Amino acid sequence: MTVQPTSAALAAKRILIGKPGLDGHDIGAKIIALTLRNAGAEVIYTGLRRSPLQIAQVAVDEGVDAVGLSILSGSHKELVAQVMEQLRELKAEGIKVFVGGTIPAEDQAHLHGLGVAAIFTADMPLDSVVRALAKSLA
Amino acid sequence: MSARENLPQLEPQLRPVSPSGIEVPVSVGPEAVQAENIGVAGEYPFTRGIFPDGFQGRLWTIRQYSGFGTAEESNERYKFLLEKGQTGLSVALDLPTQCGLDPVHPMARPEIGKVGVSLSNLSEAEILFKDLDLARISTSFTINGTAAIIYAMYLAVADKQGVPRSKLTGTIQNDILKEYVARGTWIFPVRPSMRLIADSILYSNEVSPRFNPISIAGAHVRDAGATAAEEMAYTLANGLAYVDELQARGGDVEKFAKRLSFFFYVHMDFFDEIAKFRAGRRLWARLMKERYGVQDPKAQHFRFGVVCGGSSLVAPQPYNNVVRVAVETMAAVLGGAQSIFTCAFDEAFQIPTEFSAELAVRTQQIIAFESGIGRTVDPLGGSYFLEQHTDRMEAEITKVMGEIDAYGGVVRAIEDGWIQLRLAERGLERKLDTDSGHNVIVGQNHFKKADEEVKVGEVFKLDPTVAQRALEKFQRTLDTRQQSEVDRTLARLSVAAAKDDENLMPYLVECCHAYATVGEMVACLKEQWGEFKEPVNL
Numbered sequence: 146m147t148v149q150p151t152s153a154a155l156a157a158k159r160i161l162i163g164k165p166g167l168d169g170h171d172i173g174a175k176i177i178a179l180t181l182r183n184a185g186a187e188v189i190y191t192g193l194r195r196s197p198l199q200i201a202q203v204a205v206d207e208g209v210d211a212v213g214l215s216i217l218s219g220s221h222k223e224l225v226a227q228v229m230e231q232l233r234e235l236k237a238e239g240i241k242v243f244v245g246g247t248i249p250a251e252d253q254a255h256l257h258g259l260g261v262a263a264i265f266t267a268d269m270p271l272d273s274v275v276r277a278l279a280k281s282l283a
Numbered sequence: 284m285s286a287r288e289n290l291p292q293l294e295p296q297l298r299p300v301s302p303s304g305i306e307v308p309v310s311v312g313p314e315a316v317q318a319e320n321i322g323v324a325g326e327y328p329f330t331r332g333i334f335p336d337g338f339q340g341r342l343w344t345i346r347q348y349s350g351f352g353t354a355e356e357s358n359e360r361y362k363f364l365l366e367k368g369q370t371g372l373s374v375a376l377d378l379p380t381q382c383g384l385d386p387v388h389p390m391a392r393p394e395i396g397k398v399g400v401s402l403s404n405l406s407e408a409e410i411l412f413k414d415l416d417l418a419r420i421s422t423s424f425t426i427n428g429t430a431a432i433i434y435a436m437y438l439a440v441a442d443k444q445g446v447p448r449s450k451l452t453g454t455i456q457n458d459i460l461k462e463y464v465a466r467g468t469w470i471f472p473v474r475p476s477m478r479l480i481a482d483s484i485l486y487s488n489e490v491s492p493r494f495n496p497i498s499i500a501g502a503h504v505r506d507a508g509a510t511a512a513e514e515m516a517y518t519l520a521n522g523l524a525y526v527d528e529l530q531a532r533g534g535d536v537e538k539f540a541k542r543l544s545f546f547f548y549v550h551m552d553f554f555d556e557i558a559k560f561r562a563g564r565r566l567w568a569r570l571m572k573e574r575y576g577v578q579d580p581k582a583q584h585f586r587f588g589v590v591c592g593g594s595s596l597v598a599p600q601p602y603n604n605v606v607r608v609a610v611e612t613m614a615a616v617l618g619g620a621q622s623i624f625t626c627a628f629d630e631a632f633q634i635p636t637e638f639s640a641e642l643a644v645r646t647q648q649i650i651a652f653e654s655g656i657g658r659t660v661d662p663l664g665g666s667y668f669l670e671q672h673t674d675r676m677e678a679e680i681t682k683v684m685g686e687i688d689a690y691g692g693v694v695r696a697i698e699d700g701w702i703q704l705r706l707a708e709r710g711l712e713r714k715l716d717t718d719s720g721h722n723v724i725v726g727q728n729h730f731k732k733a734d735e736e737v738k739v740g741e742v743f744k745l746d747p748t749v750a751q752r753a754l755e756k757f758q759r760t761l762d763t764r765q766q767s768e769v770d771r772t773l774a775r776l777s778v779a780a781a782k783d784d785e786n787l788m789p790y791l792v793e794c795c796h797a798y799a800t801v802g803e804m805v806a807c808l809k810e811q812w813g814e815f816k817e818p819v820n821l
Contacts (some may be wrong), residue, residue: 147821167378167394169467172507175707176714178821193467194382194819196390218378232468249633268598268727270718 149183150272154183154279159209163191163200165224166215173217173245173267177274181213184275197224201231202242210282211241213263221248222255229259241281243273293720295729301555302722303512305675308668315671320565324660326580328565328571332619333584337660338651343446343615344622345372345647346423346588347640354410356487357400361415368809371421371453374411375399376433381468383429385802386753396749399425402433403753404800406442406760417446422453428470430457431483432804434496435791442796454495456543457483460521463697464706465503466779470805472701473694475780475812479787480525481532486788487538497525498588500546506593508710511552511559512676515684517693519566524693526575534576539580544621548589549611550595554672556611557663560587560618562677589615592626600726604628605642612650616657623647682730700818757800764798772797773807780811 162178164171171193182188189207191200201270204212212232216224225244231239244256245265252262262281301307322328325335328689334340361372376399377392384393385403395401401409410424417440426433435454438448453462460474462469469476480497501509501518509517522543545563549556571577591611596604604745605628615623625643627635635643651657663669687696696702716722723729772794779785793802 167382167384167390167468169378169462171467172465172707172710175703175821176711179707179711182821188821190819190821192819194390218394219397220393248741272718 149178150275152184152275152279154283155181155275158186158211158282159207159281160186160211160213160278161189161191161207161209162213162215163178163195163202163203163228164193165195165200165214165228166220167194167216168216168218168220169193169215169217170246171215171219174213175178176271177213177245177265180271180275180277184279187283197227197231197232198272200228201235201237205235205237209240211243211278213216213243213245216244216248219247222248222252223263224261225256229261243278288603295720295723298568301512301672302550302552303559303676303679305555305672305679306511307672308555311667311669311671314484315667315817316665317670317674320674321664321670324664327583328568329583329585330561331661331664333564333586335660337619338396338616338657339660341515342651342657343620344371344588345371345651346622346624347643352805353396353752354400354402356409358411358413358415361411362754365415365420371423372415373423373465374402374425376424376426377401378468379403380433380801381426381428382557383432383470383801383805385800386750386757388802390580393748395753401749401753402436403757403802404438404760405436405443405795405798407756408795409443412440412444417441418445418450420452424453424455427456427462427466428476428761429805430455430470431479431788432791432795432801434483434487435788436795437734438491440793442792448490450494451491452493454498455483456546457497458500458521460524460693460697461500461503461517464517464702465507467817469817471808471812472815473698475808477524477528477610477694478532478680478783479808481528481534482598482788484525484542484785485532486786488542488605489532492542495542496541497556498544498546499525502546502548502590502593504706505548505550507706508713509706510709511555511681512545513683513709515559515563515566515676516680516687518547519563519570519680520684520687520693522567523570523574530575536577537569537579537582540571540575540577541579541584543586545585545587546595547589548595549589549591549615550593551607551610553562553614555676556614557618558673558676559667559680560615560620561661561669561673562680563587564619565673565678566677580702586621588624589618589620589623591615592630596626596628596631597724597727598632599731601631603726604631605646608643609646609650612646613654613656616650617660617661617663661663698818700820702790703818704821707788760798768797769794769799769803772804773799777807777811780808 160181164174164176178188178190241262243263244261248264263277299307324331378394378397380402384391424433484496487494499522501514504517505514564585571583577583591608608625625646627639627643629639690696720728765805776790779787779790
């Protein structure tokens with residue numbers, strides 16, 4: 146019954162999945178990491194409790210095309226802003242940033258304003274997450 | 284980009300397999316029942332319940348979970364709840380406190396006071412419990428990585444209030460193994476963490492014998508995607524690991540086993556849930572008796588609390604969640620739970636409103652006093668189907684426990700990241716089953732309405748001054764405490780932590796009395812033990 150979404154457009158892409166801050170709910174981050182890997186991308190997962198600087202640094206060192214941030218503690222505004230700032234400081238504005246987790250609808254415009262390429266919530270089918278990423282990174 | 288782009292491919296239908304992967308026949312007759320497995324309520328192996336008089340003897344505890352902001356605000360809230368007749372408090376702690384970081388730590392700043400109260404040192408605990416009689420209230424702390432420290436702080440507050448420690452009642456979750464697997468507030472490597480848990484349990488058995496020093500929880504792995512059978516298997520395996528550790532540290536299983544308790548989710552598959560509890564209760568009793576030779580029935584008892592809702596609740600058509608929680612509560616009652624927490628129907632997308640929180644409590648009261656399902660102990664006992672399903676559930680749980688054993692036990696499986704990966708793969712599988720419509724969720728992947736708007740009520744807004752106030756108070760504590768006493772007690776803690784055979788609890792209590800902070804005590808232990816290296820081998 147489990148059909149994995151795949152995408153040719155993701156085949157050569159490197160994607161970092163990061164857990165900034167202290168939030169320990171990582172099943173969503175892991176599901177996305179496995180999904181993107183199964184879809185053909187090369188995926189790096191940071192593990193829990195990474196600082197925005199650590200995440201930006203790994204993104205640059207690994208030369209990734211995109212960073213996915215998973216946040217469920219309600220601190221998405223602060224943490225996303227900090228990661229974007231660190232990426233700018235490292236002259237890596239070209240890396241696309243995606244956000245997933247418990248993100249209230251009313252905060253989504255704010256995150257887009259910070260430069261977030263797309264926001265994913267738990268009810269979205271994985272297939273549409275894969276397609277959105279593929280389109281954005283094409 | 285919308286959730287409604289992909290219509291499910293599959294028609295909703297009843298399939299002959301339960302979500303735990305157990306075969307479910309269309310019809311079952313008496314030949315399916317093994318009489319020796321059923322027995323009598325209140326008697327070994329307790330399939331039908333740990334008490335002979337069920338809920339007529341004592342109703343389950345209606346326990347709702349809350350906690351927010353600063354110690355002052357929570358203290359006000361607790362006084363209000365106590366005036367309304369509630370006797371048990373439930374304390375949620377913020378992430379810095381759970382991860383052992385003081386409010387001044389750079390990683391702590393964005394999280395101060397957010398998912399619970401900030402409790403960085405004894406002065407905060409004094410405010411939190413001001414004018415509350417700790418001899419009369421029971422306090423439940425959802426705390427794990429720093430559970431021993433928070434328990435030490437609770438003892439220190441009681442000392443300050445002049446309340447004998449022996450009168451304290453309440454619970455600390457104190458279940459670190461599932462933190463490595465699903466909840467993420469681990470600090471130290473697995474082995475020293477196990478020691479800290481054993482120390483706190485053994486110490487509590489002596490000084491506060493009415494206090495529950497651990498609640499072994501399957502709820503978090505369940506919400507991450509594990510099946511009912513896997514939830515029970517992982518939890519029992521963790522429980523056995525704690526028993527082994529406690530025995531290795533000189534504990535008497537006849538004594539400490541009486542104070543072990545468990546905590547689970549109840550999701551939607553009615554008979555999987557009832558069978559899970561009946562099978563788990565029987566398995567635990569058998570393990571206690573056969574593997575550890577436990578004789579006292581109370582030390583064979585499998586006592587558990589549940590939470591109904593969680594990831595089984597969804598945002599689309601939110602009122603459907605009221606029905607889900609009612610069905611789940613009935614399963615919890617028929618499974619013989621000792622305490623039930625019902626989620627509010629809007630918890631899938633917001634902090635509950637007063638209306639939704641009250642409805643959640645009313646749901647339990649209606650089931651307790653109108654439905655009558657709790658009158659007779661284990662009223663479904665002897666049902667051909669349920670007894671067969673319980674036997675099959677037990678076999679499935681045993682199978683998963685055997686796989687963990689075959690790997691080398693839970694501790695090794697966690698250190699290597701084997702259980703974590705297994706759970707992530709199960710979570711992925713479940714998500715794909717939901718996306719495809721195989722796993723039916725009414726209103727989300729089937730029976731949707733066009734252009735449906737999810738109505739959102741109040742959204743919780745944290746007072747922006749909470750963090751600032753926490754930082755100011757923290758600084759005041761640093762300024763007013765006697766530093767030499769802090770240094771002395773922390774040094775003693777270091778020495779004790781470096782030795783294997785010392786119980787660390789008296790040293791932690793001493794540190795708390797000196798107003799050493801959670802971050803300082805954790806840093807001191809980290810120096811001796813290091814930190815857990817999270818396996819990220821996906």
